[in-house]
Amino acid sequence: MIKYIGSKRKLVEGILMVVRACSGVRTVSDLFSGTSRVGISLKKAGFAVHANDHLAFAHCIATCYIQADRETWWERGVSLLEELRRTPPKDGYFTETFCRKSRFLQPKNGARVDGIRERIEEMGLEPELRAIALTSLMEAADRVDSTTGVHMAYLKQWAPRAFNTLELRMPELLPRAEAGPSFAHCLEAADAAEIEVDLAYLDPPYNQHSYLGNYHMWESLIRWDKPSVYGVACKREDCRSRKSLFNSKPRAFQALKEVVEGVHAPYLVLSFNDEGYVDRCSMESLLASRGEVLVFEKEHRRYVGAQIGIHDLQGKKVGSVGSLKNREMLYVSLPSHQVDRFLGRINVSGASGFQVSPRSH
Ligand SMILES: C[S@@+](CC[C@H](N)C(=O)[O-])C[C@H]1O[C@@H](n2cnc3c(N)ncnc32)[C@H](O)[C@@H]1O
Structure with missing residues (x-):
């Protein structure tokens, strides 16, 4: 698996915990798939997955691990x-x-x-x-x-x-999932949102850092x-x-809104942190337009660049970073009649480290 900022390597267990608690789910879309880590663990768990990313190298990874049985x-x-x-x-x-x-x-x-x-x-x-x-x-x-x-x-x-x-x-x-075949797509997330599934997982970029710029060598390869x-x-x-609209502070919320509103699924799960372009209150309001919203959170070590500080091209340290930790959030939007069932099935005492977090408003 390639090194990738924003990869959900350490959070995938919590994501799986939440998806498993949603009843009746067999097909899942991963609209911003990156390394396909999330799709891989979902496929392993028996879900049929639609992985999507607009970059060619991420689509290639998804074709290998998600589509190819x-x-x-x-x-x-x-x-x-x-x-x-x-x-x-x-x-x-x-x-x-x-x-x-x-x-x-x-x-x-x-x-x-x-x-x-x-x-x-x-x-x-x-x-x-x-x-x-x-x-x-x-x-x-x-x-x-x-x-x-x-x-x-x-x-x-x-x-x-x-x-x-x-x-x-x-x-x-991976062997074909019990729930059926899985597929890789190379679409804009707003278009991939239209694929009908039982649950859509969204992990958009959180800030200005462009994945194409950060991983241009893979795109060219x-x-x-x-x-x-x-x-x-x-x-x-x-x-x-x-450019991705999600890397633009003034445009990220509208771009996310279009994807969220376009999702064809009763359940929606979204990853975001407390330092990204969309604050928690706006996120909850946006998701509330689709159903009930529950939030899980976990303290998380920031990516390696933040751990070692800011350097110039000669490798000289020119700045440091305030905090080495942030909070990763998992937002779940679900039909109101499913809330009790969901809460009855969720097991937050497991190893995922995510805790239920009260709604902020
Ligand atoms: C936070 S990363 C996803 C990481 C992934 N969950 C993992 O575990 O590796 C966000 C991904 O969104 C993709 N992306 C950015 N803008 C997009 C857009 N408009 N449509 C589809 N994918 C997009 C990026 O290429 C990047 O791979």
């Missing part, structure tokens, strides 16, 4: 990776851009990426097989990168892991459109124009 794709994936491991290295676009103009990977690993990526392109694979190969390559590159977890700047000194040799591993595909780049980090030219 193990029983259909495992063997073909294993033989494909065996073949790809034998591909000779090739010094090309990736090596030049991300290993010389910038220094995210060592050139020896960059050339492995170029060779394998060109070979995948030539093979004309079915979408699931292609996604398995590309996800394996992205995860392999992530294991030998020299970043702090975002592609905004590289480390001054090579990270020790960057000296390792890039190695393709077979992604842990997966699209393989070899775009012109700018700046020390060699960002794709379209980072200047492809």
Whole structure:
């Protein structure tokens, strides 16, 4: 699994706890899927999942882990990776851009990426097989990168892991869920909201940090459109124009409102924290338009950038961050006649760490 700011790695247990407490749920959408961590644990738990993200690399990850069922794709994936491991290295676009103009990977690993990526392109694979190969390559590159977890700047000194040799591993595909097939989509969240499901899970960006800007190298690797780049980090030219409304303080609430109002599901679960662009009171009012609102919260360590402070491009510390912890919220909107049943089924004493939090107004 790639390093990803905002990944719900440590919160997924709480999300699952809440989804399980909603009765009659078999199909779930994850409208901002990122690494697909949430969809993966839902699929494992037997739910049929629709994972969606508007970035190509996130859609690729979802095609691999959510759409591709193990029983259909495992063997073909294993033989494909065996073949790809034998591909000779090739010094090309990736090596030049991300290993010389910038220094995210060592050139020896960059050339492995170029060779394998060109070979995948030539093979004309079915979408699931292609996604398995590309996800394996992205995860392999992530294991030998020299970043702090975002592609905004590289480390001054090579990270020790960057000296390792890039190695393709077979992604842990999941068997088809008991509730039926799962799917990956690459849509704007407002469009994906129209997919009819029993429960929609929303994990939008919380603030100004653009996922395309932070993970542009993965977008370029997966699209393989070899775009012109700018700046020390060699960002794709379209980072200047492809913006998410959720990264804009004045527009985020309206964008979220459109998605929330467009959701075709009786239950809606939403992740947000107490530092994001939409405050708790506005969030509760927005969700109240759909039904009853319950809130769960948990103290959470902030992302690694916040832990180590603010640095300039030479690695010199130029600022510090006020708080190392924040509060992660899970908002649940459900039909009023389901509230008692939901509260009877929820088990907040489990390991998730989430506690019921009284409505703020
Ligand atoms: C907080 S992250 C989701 C993290 C994910 N739950 C995980 O555990 O990895 C938000 C995601 O929303 C996606 N996104 C941003 N704006 C979007 C939009 N308008 N439509 C669809 N996806 C969007 C980003 O690409 C990013 O992957």
